[in-house]
Amino acid sequence: MDIIFNPPVNEENQYIQLVVGELRAKGYRIHPLDTFFSSVRHFRSIKLVHLNWFENVDDSSFFVALRSFVRKLTVLVIIKLSGKPLVWTMHNRTSHEKGLAFFSRTLTRLLVRWSWRVVIHSHQSTELLLAAHGAKASRKAVYIPHPNFIGVYGAVQPATHQGDEALHLLFTGMVKPYKNLELLIDVVSTFGPEVQLTIAGKAIDGQYQQQVARQAAKAGNVQFLPYFVPDSELATLLASADAMALPYDLSSSLNSGTIILAFSYQRTVICPDIGTVADLGTYRQYVFHYEYVTEDEHRTALKEQVARAVAMKRQDPTALERMGAQLQDYMAEAYNPHQVGVELDGIYHELLGRQA
Structure with missing residues (x-):
């Protein structure tokens, strides 16, 4: 099955590698969002779109933020019109970028409204969705634990400062x-x-x-x-x-x-x-x-x-x-990574079954 999971790679965050690895093990072919419109055939082959941190906008300047916002808004509108199931993972309360918060707030509202499911990694997220976006939004929330990193960076090493009082x-x-x-x-x-x-x-x-x-x-x-x-x-x-x-x-x-x-x-x-x-x-x-x-x-x-x-x-x-x-x-x-893959697989199949 072909899906968009974005970003599909992040060299500075093993979270993505863990989740994508579990999905690939279950037979999913993972594609980046950048290829979504590469051809009509590819666009049609994509069965589902799952976005992470999509609400973040580069606020280094107004024009950079505006360009990023317009591009992301366009993508969301096309996904909505296509009828493809949209899944969004809620990682933060609000975007950490404070300079031009209007753009990220607008994208967040659309993500909450148009997503078929909102994946959350903490139960507190349901309360936040309810308070900010209402009961309908909170009912979209599905809790999946954040995968642990045990062994990802090698074995645990002995403490360096044994005997040091500081x-x-x-x-x-x-x-x-x-x-x-x-x-x-x-x-x-x-x-x-x-x-x-x-x-x-x-x-x-x-x-x-x-x-x-x-x-x-x-x-x-x-x-x-x-x-x-x-x-x-x-x-x-x-x-x-x-x-x-x-x-x-x-x-x-x-x-x-x-x-x-x-x-x-x-x-x-x-x-x-x-x-x-x-x-x-x-x-x-x-x-x-x-x-x-x-x-x-x-x-x-x-x-x-x-x-x-x-x-x-x-x-x-x-x-x-x-x-x-x-x-x-x-x-x-x-927080077993394998369980994360099992639960995401269940969400995807439920949504695709509902679409059919």
Whole structure:
């Protein structure tokens, strides 16, 4: 069966490779959205379209955003008119791009309205759909767990800093403003040598990279590695940390593959109560989670959780490792990539059967 799953490849995000791999194993021929209109024959052969992050618009300038918006709007209208089943995965509360939010809000509304099913990776998403788009939209939601990353980047490696009393924190991923790295550096700097933070990731642009680098250098206990971490180095990097620190913006963040990555490699996290964390149930006790409304509340809550982790490691040097091991066990059981493929296959067949 030929379907569009877009994007079909993402070298910086193994989520796509895991999901596409499971679909191909079930016999689906995966095509990128760019080929959708390559020929009449190909267009007719496509049975279903599944979009990820399609609501995001490059807001580097108004004209770039407008061009991106018009192109995406045109594609959505054609999919709608074609009658082909449309599936959309809801990854975020709202787009992280804040500059020209009208464009992404409009695309999101159309995706919710015209999708036959909305795949969600956290149960909180149903409430958000209901509040923002009504009961009809929330009834389209189908929960499928985010696939875990166990073994994807190699085996779990022994902790690097055994016997070191300092708390070693790690942030990895794209270095973007909504991830509150300035706040994280500021909070960590107040602990002095008790806490060591490593930030490893490619910055969204050179100006922001310089801003983070200056603040990290001033803090004195922060190391900034301003590059995309190769897959071959990720397990080693995770082994160098007691926990990951991910102070995401609650106004836009909902799911986090980086949190799933941490758990997959036996690391707990310090993180706000986004959807991924809220879904852990009793396993939330193994996470340093918190809530906030204002920036001042975020600073206070983040500092409290870092202090709690410092005290816990000081009292029992293996406590954080045991928390990470518990979380990995839960990932293996409840976030199995094979199950993701099974459930997507079920959704696709249901929709194609309904179309027939």
